[in-house]
Amino acid sequence: MKHYINEKEPVLTLHNVVKRFGGVTAADHVSFELYGGEVFGLIGPNGSGKTTLINLITGIYSADEGNIMLGGKKVTKLSTHTRSKLGIIRSFQHPRLLGRCDIETNILVGVDLAVRRRLPQARDYQERMNILLETAGLSGVNLKDSTERLSYGQQKMLEIVRAMLSYPKVLLLDEPAAGLNRSEMNYIRALISMATNEGIAVLLIEHAMDLVMEVCNRITVLNFGKQITTGLPSEVQENTAVIEAYLGGGGQLAANQ
């Protein structure tokens, strides 16, 4: 199901974004655009700066140089919560739920964000929630249960459901499939396709190459904070620099394939 929607205006634009930690450059002049309804893959060996990039986009880190634009608006200097109110929503590598609250509260936090964004459809969340829970394979859970009762995979799924309930413009997924079993992977696929069908721009960080190659419309490869290449999955797979980077970095690409 690869439908490449090339809209005129990108939803999210990164322009020469730089971030340094001491002597290490975690993001070195990274630039790319994200269009609504596409899945953009961000891959690279461990420590190549993928999560840093998400942190830069969401504003947890502030960029040393360069610009991040959402639609036509410059968001580089905005705080994390302001960016999320503009529609940049993420999931975390290790799920960060409200650990001491029940599942319903966790879901409602997403709804709250939609309300805060003054979206007209925000308050009628019931139907969308049910659809999302079903898509995520969570329809069986008791909403009053504590999140501690959920499996690791279910927690990750719940995080995406929470994000989706706030109607994001850009959805940043940080290794959603890590630690998931086969059937849970399918839920991830379903959630991603639901997002793209709604015209959401999805940025996907993932090590599971089969998933990446399957769902991504375009991919960019990072190594030591630098973009090695950006292109269609098939192009990236054949790029020698990429193979080199992966082999140099432990041969993960090969291992995953």
Place this chain on the structure above:
Amino acid sequence: MGQIMQLFVSGLSTGVVYGLIAMGMVLIFRAVGVMNFAQGEFLMFGGYLCYTFNQLLGWNIMISLILASVGMGVVGVLFMRAAYWPLRKAQARAIIVSAMGASMVFKEGSRLIWGSIPVKVDRVLEAPVKLAGGGIIQGQYLAIMIVAAILMLFVYLLLEKTFVGHVMQATAQDQYMASMVGVPVIFSIAMTFALSAMITGIGGGLLAPLFFLNNTMGATAGAKAFAAIVIGGFGSVQGAVLGGLIVGLVEVFGGAYISTTYQLVLIYIVLIIVLMVRPQGIFSSKIQEKA
């Protein structure tokens, strides 16, 4: 000029006292990551032990100080076993609350043992000393400075140069990792509490002739030591000591040039300003927050 010198000398000498108590507090903070809310009571209890040996049994003050310090080592271990160890996996605030309970037990226990009428112990150095640059320093304060310097050196050498110190440092860094590489965590933490209680206990004995001993003396001294830690930067022994000196100086100069009534208030205003400008404290490097 002579007056400024006098203020400076007094500020430094009380500052050393706060620094000494703060040093004990910091050791525990580093080891377990929680401020010990009963540290002031260590001071008081150490003072009373010293009083027992010195006044009730009539022994020499130096011997009494050493014995009190040893006694406090035992108290420190018992305190750690009763109030901290069972809660080591609980939230920090549970440890704070149990320490608060323990501090009440200390205060009231001491009152029942030694009564509520304030007492004092002998001074180590009796006569005031005139300094060359002008200004007078009470002999006892001079003694405290000397003892504090020795203790600081001792703590530095113990932590940096000895095996036990390395074990304590390792545990302070990461209890879990320390246990993985075979460091007996309970031993190491017990050592830290003992060391902290010993230092503070000696402090109590040295302070008794100056501040006088009663069962609530810990609260006032503790409040200033706390300010010292926050201002100096908690987590580092040097920071605590320097923080103590700053508190002492702020107290004296603030009293002389701003307001004597609001001395304590001034200290805490400085504390809040320091927190606003440099939350990690003046002499501490930033503690990286885990994202």
Place this chain on the structure above:
Amino acid sequence: MKNKKKSSIIVLLTALAVFALAPLGMGNYMLRVLNVALITYLCVLSVYVLLGMCGQNSFAQAGLWGVGAYMAANLVLRAGFPPVIALFAATAGTALFAFVLGFAFFRLRQYYFTFASVGLMTILNGLFMNWEPVTGGALGMQNIPKFSVFGIMLESEKANFYFILIICVLTFVVMRILFYSSIGRSFMAIRDNEIAANCMGVNSLLTKSIAFGISGALCGIAGALYAFLSGYLSYQTFTYQQSTMYLIMIMLGGTISPVGAIIGTMIISLLQEFVRPLANYMQLIYGAGIMILMVVQPEGILGGGKALYETLHKRKRTGPDAA
């Protein structure tokens, strides 16, 4: 589910009824103990909002309590306002005071904020003691009239009891509403994971300041009620030690629900009166009791009860399934 809710409301109401009927046949002494306990409960509730819901530990609550009390006393005695207006104004004033301070203090994270709150507490106590034109200095403020509304004066201790009880019930209800509101959820999001909360559109600084403001409002009401009840204010009451008592109370009760605040306050306040006959040993036993309770039940009585209930429940639920 609904059934469960209904029955729990019934039980809650029964408890309330027991409580409301309690003062019949009770002496002035016990009534005062109860009244002060109820006022203390409001302060502990403020700690619940800050610590239990928002995860921020403040030692300044007794100071805010004092701000409310002195504010109400000044409005009545010096500005000549009727007590009702003084009550509302003290509540709003303390809330605003806390909210504004929150903006400064919550630039600090975690225990840095706690340290700053210790500083605030000490500064406030210093002001209560020495700022003579406003607080009457160490001598304090006397002859604050009893609360009165529509010409009815709450003269007796019993009348005050019901008045304070009503306010406590109202605030309890408001706290429940808050708990299930979007503001409440942002508090809890910050408590559980601040970064995730930011990523879900929660403004840390503003939200924490709101939490501090709400806790200030609770302390403000409590302060005003205390001023009217006791008629006399002095710096001895609004101390750092009092703030630590609030923390002890909420920790022993349990931080997971406002009910924990009730349990903690009642246990500690009444425990203090029960150990009274031990006279000299009273505080010793009291301190030891606190320590032992905390060691035995680090999550508080409510947390321990919940864990116990869950294990029992699980056993009951999995039992027949397994068979």
Place this chain on the structure above:
Amino acid sequence: MKKAFVLFLSSMVSLSLAACGASSSGNAPVMEDTKTTSSAAAADNTGSTTSEEPIRIGLATVLTGERAMEGEYASNAAKIITEEINSSGGILGRPIEIVIEDGLGTDVGAVNAYRKLADDSSIVAIVGSDNSNDNIAIANEAKQAQILSTAQGSSPTLRDICNENPWLFQLRACEETMIDALIGYAVEELGYTKFALIHDTETNSSDQARLFTMALEKRGIKPLATVSFTTGTKDFTSHITKMQQVQPEAIIGACLFNEAAIIAEQIRAFGMTDMPIFGSNAWADPVTIGLGGEALNGVCSAAAWVPNTTNEKGAAFSQKYQELYGHECAKAAAQIYDHVSIICEAITIAGNTDRAAIRDAMNQITDYHGAITIYDCSTNGDCGRGGLVVRIENEVAVVLQEIYSEKDK
């Protein structure tokens, strides 16, 4: 799940309330325990006097916390006076018993302790604590409960409160006359005119500081410097330098025991070994002298009490106290002795133990010779009529002047 909490809560509340109900009815076993702690001496002697129900007098003091010292002296004195009265036949043929409650040193605690005593209908009168804040906190309580209560505070504010409150008596000389006498001695006899004043901001001390200033003003003198500090201050360098700057002939100090001793030591340590010091009553207290030692030599003070008093009753009590408890008898103990004796006197005059009758009898006591001084209770405030001007020599307070004045009516 919530149900469980709520059930738990309600059971807890009802349980505790049941217990409260029991204790508030006044005859609970709880009370029995108090008896044993506070009137051990009474129990020993009741056999020799009479088997009648004892007359119970409440004593609201501070047993625990920061001000526990007061309670230690108070309970010791209570034992002595109980024993004394009971061994000489008691009052109205009945033994007395003193019931002690702990006010914790807070306003809330003071009121709770007071109410616990006032609620007990078998208690006929209540001796209040040695702290003006506590006394003010209970002033309205006394009015409400209609029980004779005494206050140990010496502040003029308290005097005015007592004069308006029929149930509260200030059984102590108001500091005003005493401080005036001390300043009179300093100015008129010793000829000092330049003073610096240092005082604690705590209630009693700040009141005393005001009185010192007033007494000076009466003689046309303004203190050259007034510095204040808060209780618990340990380093007085900045205060002392401020005073040094104005080059006073004498220093006036108004503060509590610990601080008085520390100030004296530091003044001496900074080279002002001969600086005359005029202090509030705490300066001549045995506790202060015990701490400050020789630094206090030469200090003059307006004291209510010294252990080597010339008062016959006082000397006997002081000696007995020293023998029994091994330390010198302080004002806090002597005061309890007098308060209880005066209440007993009032009971004797009243002839019964009716609370109102005892109160009325109280006003009839106009010339009672106590251990500390002579008492005139015709009006409620300022009942103690005398005090002492003392000078500390060789770590002993020596009486220079006895002050006595008639009450203005």
